[in-house]
Amino acid sequence: MSLASVKEHFKQFERDNSILQFEASSATVEQAADVLNVIPARIAKTLSFRATDDGALLVVTAGDAKIDNTKFRAQFGVKARMLAAEEVVAQTGHVIGGVCPFGLANDLPIYLDISMNRFTTVFPACGSSNSAIELSCEELERYSNATAWVDICKGWE
Template identity: 70%
Template sequence: MSLESVLEHFKKWNRDTDVQIFEQSSATVDMAAEAIGVIPARIAKTLSFRGEGEQAILVVAAGDAKIDNKKFRKTFGFKARMLSPDEVFAQTGHKIGGVCPFGLANNLDVYLDVSMKRFDTLFPACGSTNSAIELSCEEIQEYAGAQDWVDVCKGWTDESAVAIS
């Protein structure tokens, strides 16, 4: 899985050749930002949570955003509990540091946090600890088959300037 499944996924849109592979690791927000040459907030990180039942849910958020437990519970109706690295791999097919909402091992619900809307483009990982692709919010939504935009994060700048659409 991982990088190969993401490349295959992007072939549907002729975007597989746009995936960037780095010599250095891009496994954390800060490492990815350094590898790409952007501010950490422009890294679109994918967070994996226990959903109701067997399936996980994924929330993609800006690199500087943190999950707000109260907002998460209000939005989804259950407590935000992150998956272990083994559970993340089993659910997504991607290892920690390369998790993204593309080329998934299972059909998971993906949600996009409004923290990303302040940027024209962001850089999600592509299934490995040394890859990324530059995408607009609309492209992330389309390519991930995202369910909806949510407001479940805190700590990011310009919070009051973004409205949920």
């Protein structure tokens, strides 16, 4: 699934040719920033959390932001518990290092953190550990069909 499902997702917006693929890994924020020659904060990282006993939710944040557990609990009513690697694949269809809010295996709620709003464009992954796409925050919201913008991070202010 992964990169192919993301390309298929972007076809509806005529943006499938905008996906960047690299020889080097872009699996971590630091690796992605290096390969793209941007500051790490501009990497839009997608984090997978347990929403209920069998459900999940995705949060996309700036690369330098950290989840604030108090804000997370206030927003979602549950403790911030990240999914295990096998659960991430089962829920998203993407492996860790390529997780993104596009071309998902399941219809998951997607939340965008305000930490990204300080940038004109950000770079989310595209389903593989060596891909990304440059999007404005408005495009990220539209293409991901985000549920809402949230303020659940710290360390980026």
